[in-house]
Amino acid sequence: MLLNKDKVITMMSxxxxxxxxxxxxxxxxxxxxxxxxxxxxxxxxxxxxxxKNSELTKEEIEEKGKITDLLIxxxxxxxxxxMNKYYYDGLFNKNDRYGTKLKEGxxxxxxxxxxxxxxxxxxxxxxxxFDERIIIxxxxxxxxxxxxxxxxxxVTDTEIYYINLKRVRQKYYNKEELTKFEKELLIMTTxxxxxxxxxxxxxxxxxxxxxxxxxxxxxxxxxxxxLKEEQEAFIRDQIKAYAMTDGYNDxxxxxxxKGHAEGLEEGHKEGALxxxxxxxxxxxxxxxxxxxxxxxxxLSKGEIEKLKSE
Numbered sequence: 001m002l003l004n005k006d007k008v009i010t011m012m013s014x015x016x017x018x019x020x021x022x023x024x025x026x027x028x029x030x031x032x033x034x035x036x037x038x039x040x041x042x043x044x045x046x047x048x049x050x051x052k053n054s055e056l057t058k059e060e061i062e063e064k065g066k067i068t069d070l071l072i073x074x075x076x077x078x079x080x081x082x083m084n085k086y087y088y089d090g091l092f093n094k095n096d097r098y099g100t101k102l103k104e105g106x107x108x109x110x111x112x113x114x115x116x117x118x119x120x121x122x123x124x125x126x127x128x129x130f131d132e133r134i135i136i137x138x139x140x141x142x143x144x145x146x147x148x149x150x151x152x153x154x155v156t157d158t159e160i161y162y163i164n165l166k167r168v169r170q171k172y173y174n175k176e177e178l179t180k181f182e183k184e185l186l187i188m189t190t191x192x193x194x195x196x197x198x199x200x201x202x203x204x205x206x207x208x209x210x211x212x213x214x215x216x217x218x219x220x221x222x223x224x225x226x227l228k229e230e231q232e233a234f235i236r237d238q239i240k241a242y243a244m245t246d247g248y249n250d251x252x253x254x255x256x257x258k259g260h261a262e263g264l265e266e267g268h269k270e271g272a273l274x275x276x277x278x279x280x281x282x283x284x285x286x287x288x289x290x291x292x293x294x295x296x297x298x299l300s301k302g303e304i305e306k307l308k309s310e
Contacts, residue, residue: 025208051073118159122161124185134167196214276299280307
């Protein structure tokens with residue numbers, strides 16, 4: 001058993017997040033969340049909500065250590081929901097590129113979405129970003145006068161929402177009064193069984209979610225996916241830390257020696273490679289699977305095998 005008896009795997013785990021939201025017993029909770037963020041009428045959501053990728057095969061779950069993305073079609077809208085437990089450089093660029101691909105109809109086995117449909121991207125973030133608001137909405141329009149470039153943009157523009165889960169948790173810790181919607185966001189971050197029960201008590205939508213989270217947390221396969229997610233996050237943090245010290249310094253030294261931009265770039269590359277090798281060695285000592293190390297560091301399995309003998 002990965003967790004002690006008092007703990008659950010939170011919805012900040014990509015796998016739990018998407019498994020909960022795609023469960024029919026939690027549909028009313030999902031409807032509440034979408035309505036609370038987008039202000040789309042709840043009855044309209046319930047009548048028209050269709051999952052675009054509700055079947056999760058074993059291959060999809062295991063591919064690159066993450067579960068398939070959660071896409072919803074809502075007649076005139078395509079909604080993509082993402083859980084971002086950790087911030088890293090390039091995260092928002094990745095999400096924005098994904099939204100662009102959705103608009104172009106390149107996602108979900110190349111299924112073509114009608115061009116007049118709007119893409120709504122909802123990012124649940126477990127970190128502070130921008131300002132103190134819990135929900136921030138972005139659109140591609142003039143921010144000063146709210147001018148829209150064309151009538152075409154009115155129906156095809158991407159709406160992007162950033163949801164600050166950390167801010168909700170801060171309000172809870174400070175004993176500020178939370179709305180029902182804020183409590184529905186709060187349970188996404190809760191890893192304690194008793195706290196989960198307390199927050200959801202008396203609310204049918206949240207009680208269904210709490211029951212599903214508790215059930216998933218007991219499953220060995222879900223625990224394995226969760227452990228893999230945490231390992232990869234740890235590896236990513238280690239790579240970033242090394243790159244900001246050894247790799248960066250090595251690159252600067254070699255760049256200064258050669259005295260021109262090519263030398264600097266070469267130094268960065270060599271320093272980064274040495275950093276990746278050192279990380280791989282440390283992870284091998286920790287007994288982490290070679291496939292995970294390869295995916296996270298960019299080194300081939302052959303290169304990692306050679307490091308075993310060094």
